[in-house]
Amino acid sequence: MEKSTIIPTIRYKDAPGAIDWLCKAFGFEKHMVVPGEGNTVAHAQLVLNGAMVMLGSSADDEFGKNLKRPEETGGYNTQTIYVIVNEVDEHYRRSKAAGASILLDIQDMYYGGREYTCKDPEGHIWGFGSYDPWHKE
Numbered sequence: 287m288e289k290s291t292i293i294p295t296i297r298y299k300d301a302p303g304a305i306d307w308l309c310k311a312f313g314f315e316k317h318m319v320v321p322g323e324g325n326t327v328a329h330a331q332l333v334l335n336g337a338m339v340m341l342g343s344s345a346d347d348e349f350g351k352n353l354k355r356p357e358e359t360g361g362y363n364t365q366t367i368y369v370i371v372n373e374v375d376e377h378y379r380r381s382k383a384a385g386a387s388i389l390l391d392i393q394d395m396y397y398g399g400r401e402y403t404c405k406d407p408e409g410h411i412w413g414f415g416s417y418d419p420w421h422k423e
Contacts, residue, residue: 289338293339294340294365296340296367296410297342297345298343299355299357300408301344302327304341304408305327308339311381311406312377312381313371314332314333315332315333317338318331322342322345326343335369335371337370356410357409363410367411369412369414375392375400381414386404387405389403395415399415400415401415401416402415
């Protein structure tokens with residue numbers, strides 16, 4: 287499988303908690319976690335079905351000065367993450383059971399595939415679906 291050269295990166299107020307939740311709710315696996323000072327995460331890589339996201343704790347550093355978490359923008363996101371999953375209905379049930387806030391309920395899409403959109407506990411928006419834009423159904 288070819289690896290993506292675009293990897294979303296997110297900052298969390300509670301990165302250790304976010305990592306645990308993302309693994310439980312969405313099925314990510316820890317690829318690498320670099321602890322920071324005082325129960326923070328300097329850098330983490332989570333994987334799911336050949337895809338990767340990177341994340342870390344919010345910090346007032348050169349990179350962090352340019353980012354705002356949803357709670358700092360009135361709940362608004364300026365981008366979302368879409369992840370292709372095989373068993374969308376099962377993934378939806380797992381996410382919902384873990385407390386994901388469902389924004390767009392699971393549905394068949396007019397352009398193909400089945401998907402849903404939700405927020406994680408810190409307000410980041412995630413979409414999960416079977417639609418694969420690389421391989422038309």
